[in-house]
Amino acid sequence: MTKFVKSNEAVVMGALYAGCDLYFGYPITPASEIAHGAAKWFPMLGRTFVQAECETASINMMFGAAGAGKLCMTATSGPGFSLMQEGLSYLAGAELPAVVVDVNRAGPGLGNVYPEQSDYTPAVKGGGHGSYQTFTLAPASAQEMFDLTMKAFEMAAKWRTPAVVFADGLQGQMMETVRLPEREMPRPDFSSWAAQGEPATRRNLVKSIYLDAAQQYEFNLSLQEKYSRMAADAMSESYMTADADILFVAFGISSRIARTAAEELRREGVKAGLFRPVTLNPFPRDALAAAAKGRKVITIELDAGQFADDTRLNLARAGLGAEAAGVKMVNRMGGVLVTVEEAVAAAKEVV
Amino acid sequence: MAEICQRGMYKTFPRSGKNTSFTHYCPGCGHGIINKLIAEACEELGLQDRTIFVDPVGCGVFTYYYWDAAHISAAHGRASAVATGACRARPDAVTIAYQGDGDLGAIGFNNAFQAASRGENFGCIFVNNSLYGMTGGQMAPTTLEGETTTTTPFGRDPSLTGHPLHVCEVFAQLKAPVYIARVSVADTKRIMQAKQAIRKVFEIQRDRKGYALLEILAPCPTNFKMNALDAAAFCINEMEREFPLGVFREEGRGMGEEERGKGEEERGKGEEASVLSLRPVPHAASCHDLFLEKDAAPAAVDDPSFPERRFKFAGYGGQGILSLGLCIAEAARLERRHTLWFPSYGPEQRGGSANCSVVVSGTPIGSPAVEHPDVLVCMNQPAYERFAGDVKKGGIVIVDETVPVETRPPEGVRLVRWPAIRMAEEFGVPKAANTMMLAALKKLECTGLSDGSLEKSLVASFKKKPALGEKNRELLRKAEQTEF
Numbered sequence: 099m100t101k102f103v104k105s106n107e108a109v110v111m112g113a114l115y116a117g118c119d120l121y122f123g124y125p126i127t128p129a130s131e132i133a134h135g136a137a138k139w140f141p142m143l144g145r146t147f148v149q150a151e152c153e154t155a156s157i158n159m160m161f162g163a164a165g166a167g168k169l170c171m172t173a174t175s176g177p178g179f180s181l182m183q184e185g186l187s188y189l190a191g192a193e194l195p196a197v198v199v200d201v202n203r204a205g206p207g208l209g210n211v212y213p214e215q216s217d218y219t220p221a222v223k224g225g226g227h228g229s230y231q232t233f234t235l236a237p238a239s240a241q242e243m244f245d246l247t248m249k250a251f252e253m254a255a256k257w258r259t260p261a262v263v264f265a266d267g268l269q270g271q272m273m274e275t276v277r278l279p280e281r282e283m284p285r286p287d288f289s290s291w292a293a294q295g296e297p298a299t300r301r302n303l304v305k306s307i308y309l310d311a312a313q314q315y316e317f318n319l320s321l322q323e324k325y326s327r328m329a330a331d332a333m334s335e336s337y338m339t340a341d342a343d344i345l346f347v348a349f350g351i352s353s354r355i356a357r358t359a360a361e362e363l364r365r366e367g368v369k370a371g372l373f374r375p376v377t378l379n380p381f382p383r384d385a386l387a388a389a390a391k392g393r394k395v396i397t398i399e400l401d402a403g404q405f406a407d408d409t410r411l412n413l414a415r416a417g418l419g420a421e422a423a424g425v426k427m428v429n430r431m432g433g434v435l436v437t438v439e440e441a442v443a444a445a446k447e448v449v
Numbered sequence: 450m451a452e453i454c455q456r457g458m459y460k461t462f463p464r465s466g467k468n469t470s471f472t473h474y475c476p477g478c479g480h481g482i483i484n485k486l487i488a489e490a491c492e493e494l495g496l497q498d499r500t501i502f503v504d505p506v507g508c509g510v511f512t513y514y515y516w517d518a519a520h521i522s523a524a525h526g527r528a529s530a531v532a533t534g535a536c537r538a539r540p541d542a543v544t545i546a547y548q549g550d551g552d553l554g555a556i557g558f559n560n561a562f563q564a565a566s567r568g569e570n571f572g573c574i575f576v577n578n579s580l581y582g583m584t585g586g587q588m589a590p591t592t593l594e595g596e597t598t599t600t601t602p603f604g605r606d607p608s609l610t611g612h613p614l615h616v617c618e619v620f621a622q623l624k625a626p627v628y629i630a631r632v633s634v635a636d637t638k639r640i641m642q643a644k645q646a647i648r649k650v651f652e653i654q655r656d657r658k659g660y661a662l663l664e665i666l667a668p669c670p671t672n673f674k675m676n677a678l679d680a681a682a683f684c685i686n687e688m689e690r691e692f693p694l695g696v697f698r699e700e701g702r703g704m705g706e707e708e709r710g711k712g713e714e715e716r717g718k719g720e721e722a723s724v725l726s727l728r729p730v731p732h733a734a735s736c737h738d739l740f741l742e743k744d745a746a747p748a749a750v751d752d753p754s755f756p757e758r759r760f761k762f763a764g765y766g767g768q769g770i771l772s773l774g775l776c777i778a779e780a781a782r783l784e785r786r787h788t789l790w791f792p793s794y795g796p797e798q799r800g801g802s803a804n805c806s807v808v809v810s811g812t813p814i815g816s817p818a819v820e821h822p823d824v825l826v827c828m829n830q831p832a833y834e835r836f837a838g839d840v841k842k843g844g845i846v847i848v849d850e851t852v853p854v855e856t857r858p859p860e861g862v863r864l865v866r867w868p869a870i871r872m873a874e875e876f877g878v879p880k881a882a883n884t885m886m887l888a889a890l891k892k893l894e895c896t897g898l899s900d901g902s903l904e905k906s907l908v909a910s911f912k913k914k915p916a917l918g919e920k921n922r923e924l925l926r927k928a929e930q931t932e933f
Binding site for chain 2: 099100101102111114115119120122139141142143144146148150151152154155158159160161162163164165166167168170184185188192268269271272273274275277278282293294295296297299300301302303304305306307309310312313351354355356357358359361435437438439
């Protein structure tokens, strides 16, 4: 069965179906509906909602709850996400599963509450200190705000890593139909490492400190090895790519604009397709290479080109140097969207 | 050599890859004594299996090498936030945060203060040695006036750096804490008192009574640049003058339950009862129970024969613009179309203009942005001026008749003026102007949705007030009789 819901609320529902037991949050537009939904629904299911005094507190409360072996989450937007970077580094350093939702607003600074994808670098590359990564997913619909929030918990638990659901201000406010799953996810068992305040976990220690340089080096190697294995869980969507001459590459809300542009171009006889990374880290490099080989690539994005650069990097590392060099970009910032017409015009220019 | 009794502690401390049987604390440091007292209390009360220690950054960082219980090692200043998370996640555990004066008094003060204010179920043991120890003897908020540190090389000057921060006294202003006290470990008598206070913190957590703060004055010979005896004397003679020992809160004392209860009684006499009240949280057994009871509708089906329609609704906040859009969206959903609704948001939603977009499609919807609507509904002049020029060729603009139309919409776009506001007033329900607009949409057959679905959706939008739903259906039908 389905429900017609605001995407931000779909995040809360997804978290609850995933077995998230605790929500720690601080209000910020345009992510606040997530806190509102959590404040109402978590207690109704006997779970915990805590309104923290700041985002620094939220992320550290998550460190405590995850360290104590429970699934937990928070949601925020740019300024709050910046404040959480230190905590994300600690979560990664202690290998704790937790989910942070970033509903990207326009920046830098206070900016405004309208959509951007400009938190790309901290959301995808790890914005805190040290060599760490997060498992980062980019929903493009209310359904995916639900599904990928669930997936984020699954991946966070599987890889013992913080996961980021990277959305934007427009998506957060949008209402669409969401299909609900048949059953809730079972709770994972973290008793082998968590500090649960139980006899079985008495000798467990949750920490991100290795005073000895050689030990810290070994730990970093093991983290990097883990991140390379995460690549197996990369997800993507290819739409009308099989015979395409022009390939739009876009994620999240931009991918929907690109999708409409591709359809428009097809109607006008231009063979356009869309490649959409669903996970931004791990980046679906092989799938991108398969879709982009021999095509003209245009990225559609709401930032200054952080995503275009990452697309070039991934194409180049997949051996597609010529395609990487030819990447064009259509972008907007400040809360202004790329229009379908602009995307269509850019495609016609390179044909 | 006789084995030293180390109750509640591990036998060896494998720091930095070396296995030792001594701690990293300097000779004469208060931490070493406090660590031992904490380990003993935890063991004596039989709480090691249940305890989660939250370790700080600073000299207390390595307590996980010493105390035989589960540990979470926090970021600098965040032990109280981490302990909040841990005690909320594990309400049956005994959660103890261990923090220094830079950690709690400076960078993490608000986290500690707010946790105390919420009355979190953990005990906070706060070691005050009047400076940053591990980092190199810098000034802390607790540094005494005139005290020399590496960042107050000429002594702490209150005209530049303020006065020492009295954490217990500040926290004692809060309602929630059940225990706040300051003790010292500078001599044997004080150590015995400190031991009793530490036990009390554990007992409070064991019995889940609430938040407890125990400040412990501790000597730091290394950074005081004194021998152990002089450092202890400094603690007693100088620190206690600024930070008097004592109990600031105990259950039933200070601002405890009794006093608060008294206040309520006095307020209740001859005055109106407060309008504020707690309501019980409704219980749901499962996610399905919570989300699937009502509102359930079948999923959309793909039907490429249904052309995509894009709508924009605009007017003033309070004119029911957003609900009109939702009504169309709901009707589309009833017909199993792909549907998307998107409001203007941000500062605009708090008064002034409001608009929303709706997309209804037979196939999955791409762009959510309605740049060129097929149907534009305007309830005021700014809306018309802002959006009328964007309407697609072959599209339609419906404006309230009160809106002065100074510029015509683009070539090929139909303009319909409709007395929505006037009719709603004439029918005696001024708030129903949006229902009047729905009548126009229905009459003009521009939604691609059946009359039945539109009516059903309208009625359903008043599900909390069914009588109003029926009333609006009646008004809708009445309005349809009006000619354009």
